[in-house]
Amino acid sequence: MDAAVAKKPKLCRFFFPLEKQLMLFPILILLINQASKMNAEDGVMEELASEKEAEESHRQDSVNLLTFILLLTLTILTIWLFKHRRVRFLHETGLAMIYGLLVGVILRYGIPATSYHKKTPPSCSLEEGPVSTLLLNVSGKFFEYTLKGEINSREIHNVEQNDMLRKVTFDPEVFFNILLPPIIFHAGYSLKKRHFFRNLGSIITYAFLGTAISCFVIGNLMYGVVKLMQFIGQLTNKFYYTDCLFFGAIVSATDPVTVLAIFNELHADVDLYALLFGESVMNDAVAIVLSSSIVAYQPAGASTHTFDATAFFKSVGVFLGIFSGSFAMGAITGVVTALVTKFTKLHCFPLLETALFFLMSWSTFLLAEACGFTGVVAVLFCGITQAHYTYNNLSEESTKRTKQLFEVLHFLAENFIFSYMGLALFTFQNHVFSPIFIAGAFLAIFIGRASNIYPLSFLLNLGRRHKIRGNLQHMMMFAGLRGAMAFALAIRDTATYARQMTFTTTLLIVFFTVWVFGGGTTPMLSWLHIRVGVDPDQDLQQCGDNFLLFQGDGTMPEVSKTKQESAWLFRLWYTFDHNYLKPMLTHSGPPLTTTLPSCCGPLARCFTSPQAYENHEQLRDDDSALILDDDDTAITAKGASSGGADAGGWGVNGKRSSSTTEEALEREMDQEFLSRSTRLVFPIEDHA
């Protein structure tokens, strides 16, 4: 019985809707013979009644779904009003939660408990355990039933009173399998590549190491809290160490959607944006895999919950396996899509192209799930691959269409989740509010986030050319909002008391962080003196600029010294990507025939598109700016210093070394100068 902890999530996997239709499981046929024979007339009456009931509940379901749609509509209209009036203290997600909350209160207290069915439960005997499909034999007619999941024995007694409340409860797996994928894919697909790749090292450090640190810090602190609660008699139910770690994993997934929206609007520091966005995207993936690894942690001897080295390393193995497998799945389908769009002339038919893109991206999810990996993680890496390669092969029409399609899906899914969260606070049946646990959790996430950001920033700054300054670190600390991912992970399993407490606490954390931290972003930005009103395209200049402004001239030599080492990983990747992957997967140059060794001649000719020969000289590549950036720091800095501290002015008389890649970029750079010169850089606004 002890090993039953954390078993629920997999049983739940049965029940997500799109695949639900396919689920005609291997059947254990349960023949329930009617003890008393009904005559035919009774049967007809019975059937009519059950049909009426079915129709009634179908109607009720439509009403419920309609409620959510009206909630979203209301959110959209209010958000329009807010945007119209430039109100920034409340993001659409925060608003969606408030509306959800209001409807939840109405459903909970406003509507009298109605239950139109109060039949006495009949009983009969059965020798078998839970099966996926059940057949019910009623007077020769067979009815098929599918397993929905285990329900709590407490719930059974509540069922009749809380009809309405149970009705608005979605299957938890909907969030994970229907609503999260478009959100995560969109995040991957819209990563600002240039800034993302430039900060790749730091992002990976925060996302992997940082999330792990945060998870263990929070987990251990919460275990202390749990022990304390057990000591003072506040907690009598079981709450294992793995439950604490699980809680640590799910609240380590940050989702600063509110903060990022404001950054975007105010054009805040692009590197900070890249760090925060990149970290939040990647740590979602890490948190998912981490939480499944913790669930997979199964010490030898089902009844012990002590530390077991074998099980621990097995968990680490599970983590690495799931993560790399999901990554591979995402990358593979991305690459296949890129190849298909490259070698067909599909771009003449944007509709076909968009449909193909959509289907291939969705197939990533299914492929990963079919292979036992995590679909959501695969979808993330698929999105990044699609953005990096396939996007360049699409027709202009399709690039717009795909972006807009996923933008709409993302918007709807995200706001749906947040309004459901609001609703769930009042309609969820098994909340366990424990003040001590909640207070402990708030403290723990604060400490967890701090032990992620500050030590890692210190370590990163040792190697980074553009230091992550103190105010940026504080902002990253502040932007540790929790959102959709934490909720989806928490609601996935609410079978045990520990998990119910976890769910309730997570929900409160999401509310608090989204409203308080989200709403406080603008004041915080100005309090921390973080530059806003920066043109994203001016990042090359900014970096040198910031550096000059805040670090002073004294650190100049250090920068020149470390720039080579700090970028070696990126340089390696960039060269490989630019010389081999991009020419193979897209139409951009240089031709593979020139980069691959001559023994691969036929292969190279086969994969090189005719355009590659033409594109070779006029390479238009986002990443190329990074190489340029690395080599030109001195120039940029010099230019900036000639322009002084004025953010708007910088010299265009930079001298450049004449390496091959840079020559190709010179033209592009000049164009950028021209386009930049027309843009204004806003002064820092005072948001007091």
Add this chain to the structure above:
Amino acid sequence: MDAAVAKKPKLCRFFFPLEKQLMLFPILILLINQASKMNAEDGVMEELASEKEAEESHRQDSVNLLTFILLLTLTILTIWLFKHRRVRFLHETGLAMIYGLLVGVILRYGIPATSYHKKTPPSCSLEEGPVSTLLLNVSGKFFEYTLKGEINSREIHNVEQNDMLRKVTFDPEVFFNILLPPIIFHAGYSLKKRHFFRNLGSIITYAFLGTAISCFVIGNLMYGVVKLMQFIGQLTNKFYYTDCLFFGAIVSATDPVTVLAIFNELHADVDLYALLFGESVMNDAVAIVLSSSIVAYQPAGASTHTFDATAFFKSVGVFLGIFSGSFAMGAITGVVTALVTKFTKLHCFPLLETALFFLMSWSTFLLAEACGFTGVVAVLFCGITQAHYTYNNLSEESTKRTKQLFEVLHFLAENFIFSYMGLALFTFQNHVFSPIFIAGAFLAIFIGRASNIYPLSFLLNLGRRHKIRGNLQHMMMFAGLRGAMAFALAIRDTATYARQMTFTTTLLIVFFTVWVFGGGTTPMLSWLHIRVGVDPDQDLQQCGDNFLLFQGDGTMPEVSKTKQESAWLFRLWYTFDHNYLKPMLTHSGPPLTTTLPSCCGPLARCFTSPQAYENHEQLRDDDSALILDDDDTAITAKGASSGGADAGGWGVNGKRSSSTTEEALEREMDQEFLSRSTRLVFPIEDHA
């Protein structure tokens, strides 16, 4: 027991996925106590086993869905190849069916029957009939089961052998509630308004009267066939008159998607296009409502299946009620969306606008279902309303986005249905192939279509200014393809023998008509001498043109005489729409302050947008051309006669009467002249 005919569909309503999550129905708690107590260790093992099983089938489901996605991907790639090489004999839907068929054959014959569960069915006794939710008590743990539907007693014995085949079987309600709505909405949203409204009278006649005629002709003919089969002993199961009528209703829904795609590509006669498209869109709605009315036909005394006047009129009432209710729902949400988009400045945020549009359109479906009407029909009229009003209020960005969004959804849904159809021919478990019935059905649909088109065309030609000529009638007869709607209606209920036979026959009809009639469209067009290569914008000219070319000068006076009467319905609608509805719901028009009586002053001022005053003179309105068209027939004809039989040349020296609405259009017309002059009219191609 007799009344059990046609009961299944409503029970099926339980099971469509998006709302499935909400379905925690009022519960009849069924406590099944385990007779033999298991110890805790056994429980854990059992749980582990059932979990493993769950995971295994989740994986299997992903594989199955993946199969469909790969099928669609393959279809897209092949279609691209076909379009690239200008192959026209096979449309994407036909191709999707072929691929589906191939996969169906592989699943059926290529994969050895695997069934990894062969447990002996335990039995126990129960006093109650089918309930929507079942609770299973296994050693203190409760498991929740939802009713999936009645299954045939024959199926139970097949279950273990046909695991794989059952797995790829979707819930029938998916088609009706998930896949059809985007298809139908897109049809409504993309109706070519000008040609649609000009032929409104004819379209309504064909769609309502024609579909009813077709339904009854086919129903009666099939009843004869059934009687014959019973007479010669080929049919021993029950097959009622209502089953025949039901069959008539579902195969009366035409879906000439293949034909219309070719028309679009070849720029065939626009009026023919409008008639066919309009008819097919509207008769889908009619067929749905007709079939539910037939199901609702319930003679007094459940065991008699004779004609009952009361029940008949009740059915007619049901038809009218559902139809007008659904129409009203669709129109209302369309109008609300139009008002919202008019009075907010949402068009500054295309994402919000698109999301709102999507949500409002979806809410139509739910609203109609919640009120007991038919969602699909409501969605159609919502689409038409959105296209007519809301579309004009959207930002340019959003008009593109919404069109493209629904285009992609429509494309995916349609091809999914067709590939599923191919698959279903081999994987569906309960096919009833009856050669006599099938042969009879093919004859019946031919006669049914003929008795729809020819008599109604004759009647319509009495009143129509632009006659529907013989060759157009033949083409309409030929274009009577059956598609997604017929399939979705047929698969909705396959509980009885009669319905299984209906389903099999419908499937074969769809296959035959899509492949043979669809493939034969291009030869048929040239064989019937139907003009192709017509610029859709040149319709004004064409009509006069066609008329001169084919009818001769002798009928001229008749045209001038009938034009007033024939258009009175349209004129009435146009005036009302132009003067009141458009100004109220969009930014166009004469200001309401000038059209409404002075007593409504405040209301008028409230609803009139500032732009209306400006737009008054520069009205840009699709329909306006129709009024012009009506009044200018003589001029157009004169112009055309001066240009002779040459399709490209027509006089621009037309004299116009100076009515108020026309003055406003003069400028627009001149612009059209200019734009037209640059376009070429292609000669009729020879597709031999």
